[in-house]
Amino acid sequence: MSDLYNVSAAPHLRYPTKTNTIMRDVIIALIPASLFGIYNFGLRALLVILTTVLSCTVTEYVYCRLMKKQVNPWDYSDIVTGLLLALNLPASIPMWMAALGGVFAILIAKMVFGGLGQNFINPALAARVFLFISFPGRMSAFALEKIASPTTKELLRHGALVIDGVSGATPLGQIKAGETVNLMKMFIGNIGGTIGETSALALLIGAAYLFYRKVITPIIPLSYILSFAVFAIIFGGHGFDANYILGHILGGGLLLGALFMATDYVTSPITLKGQVIFGVFIGIMTGIFRIIGTGVEGVSYSILLGNLLVPLIDNLTRPKAFGKERVKNGKK
Amino acid sequence: MARMSFKGGIRLEEGKELTKDLPVTDLLPKGDLVFPLSQHIGAPAKAVVSKGDKVLAGQVIAEADGMVSANIISSISGTVKAIERRLTPAGKMEESIVIANDNMNTVIDNYGQKRDYMKMSKDKIREAVKEAGIVGLGGAGFPTHVKLSPKNDSKIDYVIVNGAECEPYITSDYRLMMEEPESVVEGLKIVLRLFENAKGVIAVEDNKPDVIEKFKELTAGEPRIEVLSLKTKYPQGGERQLIYAVTGRKLNSKKLPADVGCIVNNAATAAAIYKAVARSMPLTHRIVTVTGDAVAEPRNFRVPIGTSFSELAEAAGGFKVQPKKLIIGGPMMGNAMFTLDIPVTKMTNALIAFVKDDAAVQETACISCGRCYFKCPLNLMPMKLQVLGLNNEDDKFVEMDGMECCGCGCCSYICPANRSLTQTIVQTKQRILAKKNVPHEAYELHKEHAANE
Structure with a gap:
């Protein structure tokens, strides 16, 4: 049998980047934010990460076995979903709740629609919103108790943030209340929030890696952040107040959302024009939720709403084929 | 406006180093030669010889049948053994003329006779191209005499020689342009004689600077000919991409290059035009790259059309490892074959044998990455x-x-x-x-x- 030649249609060469290498790069890019979250919130954060990742992989595996589908061999997409979900959860969340989020993300938001590539909304975000609506109290419990003089053991268990005694209202809450915020702390990430959203620095390092590996382009993040900034300048009531604008951009889940959630291939438009429209749309929606609305956050809802528009945007921005753009002064 | 590039495409440069510095070797086949009647786009040619006939090298053995068709020329001398269905590189069974080689290589009268194309009429030139059975040698196989006969000669303002050779691994055009650039330039001059308002452009990818240098030297005193260096990118040699890169004109699938004032010929085709018109040598031979990681001695061969690929593989030292995939043509657009018992046709420019099959992978879900x-x-x-x-x-x-x-x-x-x-x-x-x-x-x-x- 080994003497037979393979026969297949052209082309006969393939580029080495595969789905699993892309997913692996996303996981690598999320490592700085995850590590900072663990440093910030203690080992409990690590436990949340492990719980969601495990619940996502197990859910996908069990679903595929039960439905007699082929178990996807190591495309890592379930791990990415689990990791993203964990980074969107507060470290104080009960473990069963985190696990439930993982099951929801994979089962309801992804597998029942046909699995990888067929989901119309970002599974991790869908699960976050599901948990937020179901358990609003636990999902916004960003503050933990203070410890006066921590031992190493306590540092490990509770994280640097709580020990510093910075916990309390999140910067976004402060902004909403009209206070000024410490931008440097927000950039480094010594603030309250979900596990992965606090450190702008860690998120930017991860995103830089993805740009370098050409996994994502800066188009969606830039159009998102810029349009949100313009919205904040016009409607925020603070004009060009740098503290206010930057505080909004660095605060909450905006950077995590813009860099890692809105750039999800499956749930974002394909064409460059479409990506700009998508970015601007979620930027404006985030502005409406955060500044005009009564809530403090709005990134997740905005991106989910944007996800729903993707098929429409793709249809509207479909380019003309080469040589069919327009009839140039008759036939020449 | 020349843009030297186009939107999209991929960088693909691997594999050319295997054969690019080795001179072309002549190969004389020993076995039977097979001439499928369909070695071009359009209607198959009609056989004009029958079983038992003696044929000479350069003799027309099948005539163009219809508007879009091309003559088939015997590349050796011998006896017609059979006219039967044989497997072609396109993967189809095709009516073919099989000729037993007498190894004498007796040529037809007037073969190689010099002609001054400047004194030939346009019709004479077109007739000579048609007679010689020339088709697009880049792989498409469009009959060249049809291409050279647009509705209105004066509307053509670009005659482009396609020297891009953008498919990886293949170096047959590169070797041709290195070893006989004069034939290519002369071929272009002959075509330019048909189109008085046209400017000649020799377009080469910038990964072949030596070729560009040679062409620039050769065309230094030619006001009508320009040598352009294009960005190395696949598929730069595609007709629509090439016309856009050279002229900035866009062509959709329903249009012919002549509709936007262009005539495009592959470098090997231009050389064949020169040989047919100025030297009375019909299209009997072509250069074929035999390469790939399974081939013992990758090389370019000048072979008579009709030679079996198994003889080519043998001449290249056979396979050092059992290949997993055989490709006739380039790795991007060529056909995978299950046997080597097929003939070299006018359109085949390479035989590639790979140890591993890159394409033998399982499809997974589309993630809309774009x-x-x-x-x-x-x-x-x-x-x-x-x-x-x-x-x-x-x-x-x-x-x-x-x-x-x-x-x-x-x-x-x-x-x-x-x-x-x-x-x-x-x-x-x-x-x-x-x-x-x-x-x-x-x-x-x-x-x-x-x-x-």
């Missing part, structure tokens, strides 16, 4: 076209410009989910053409199947 769209030189959305094709949604497929696909393979190459985008889109295209009752390859195949059943 890579296929960004690499598509024709601005199509392959991921959507594939779904439409698989679902038989032909109307939508046409509406989304699926018929524009040139089959270059960039989408399948780049797809991280290993999806067979090119394959599905090309098949859907063929199916739709067949439905429209357009005489097309797929339609012919379909008829063949129906007849067999």
Whole structure:
């Protein structure tokens, strides 16, 4: 049998980047934010990460076995979903709740629609919103108790943030209340929030890696952040107040959302024009939720709403084929 | 305006180093030679010899039948052994003339006789090209005399020689341009004589600076000829990409280059035109690259058309390792074959043997990453076209410009989910053409199947 030649249609060469290498790069890019979250919130954060990742992989595996589908061999997409979900959860969340989020993300938001590539909304975000609506109290419990003089053991268990005694209202809450915020702390990430959203620095390092590996382009993040900034300048009531604008951009889940959630291939438009429209749309929606609305956050809802528009945007921005753009002064 | 490049495409440079510095070797076949009657786009030629006839090298053994067709020329002398169906590089069984080689290589009268093309009339030149059986040697095989006869000669303002050779691994055009650049330039001059308002352009990818240098030297005193260095990018040698890179004019699938004032000929075709018109040598030989990691001594051969690929492989030292895949033509657009018992035709420029089959991978789900769209030189959305094709949604497929696909393979190459985008889109295209009752390859195949059943 080994003497037979393979026969297949052209082309006969393939580029080495595969789905699993892309997913692996996303996981690598999320490592700085995850590590900072663990440093910030203690080992409990690590436990949340492990719980969601495990619940996502197990859910996908069990679903595929039960439905007699082929178990996807190591495309890592379930791990990415689990990791993203964990980074969107507060470290104080009960473990069963985190696990439930993982099951929801994979089962309801992804597998029942046909699995990888067929989901119309970002599974991790869908699960976050599901948990937020179901358990609003636990999902916004960003503050933990203070410890006066921590031992190493306590540092490990509770994280640097709580020990510093910075916990309390999140910067976004402060902004909403009209206070000024410490931008440097927000950039480094010594603030309250979900596990992965606090450190702008860690998120930017991860995103830089993805740009370098050409996994994502800066188009969606830039159009998102810029349009949100313009919205904040016009409607925020603070004009060009740098503290206010930057505080909004660095605060909450905006950077995590813009860099890692809105750039999800499956749930974002394909064409460059479409990506700009998508970015601007979620930027404006985030502005409406955060500044005009009564809530403090709005990134997740905005991106989910944007996800729903993707098929429409793709249809509207479909380019003309080469040589069919327009009839140039008759036939020449 | 020359742009030297186009949107999309991929960088593919591997494999040329295996053969690019080795001079072309002549190969004399020992076995029978096989001449399929269809070695071009259009109607198959009509055999004018029959079993038992003696033929000479350079003799017309099958004549062009219809408007778009081409003569077939015997490349050796010998006896017609049979006219029967044989397997061709296109993967089809095709009526072919089989000639037993007498190893004498006796040529026809006047073979190699010098002619001054400046004194020949336009019709004489076209007649000579037609007589010599020249077709596009880059792989498409469009009969050259048809291409050289547009409705209005004076409307042609560009005559382009395609020296891009953008497919990886293949170096047959490169070696030709290195070893006999004069033939290419002379061939271009002959074509320019047909189109008095045209400017001649020799377009070469910038990964062949030595070739560009040679052409620049040779054309230094020629006001009508310009040598352009194009960006190295696949599929730069595609006709529509090339015309855009050289002139900035865009061409859709329904138009011919002549519609935008261009005539494009491959470098090897230009050399063949020169030999046919100025030297009375019909198209009997071509250069074939034999390469790949399974080949013992990769090399370029000048072989008589009709030679069996197994003789070529043997001449290259055979296989050092058992290959997993044999490709006739380039790795991006060539055909995978299951045997070497097929003849070299006018259109075949390479035999590639790979130890590993890159394409033997499992399809996974599309993750809408958009890579296929960004690499598509024709601005199509392959991921959507594939779904439409698989679902038989032909109307939508046409509406989304699926018929524009040139089959270059960039989408399948780049797809991280290993999806067979090119394959599905090309098949859907063929199916739709067949439905429209357009005489097309797929339609012919379909008829063949129906007849067999």
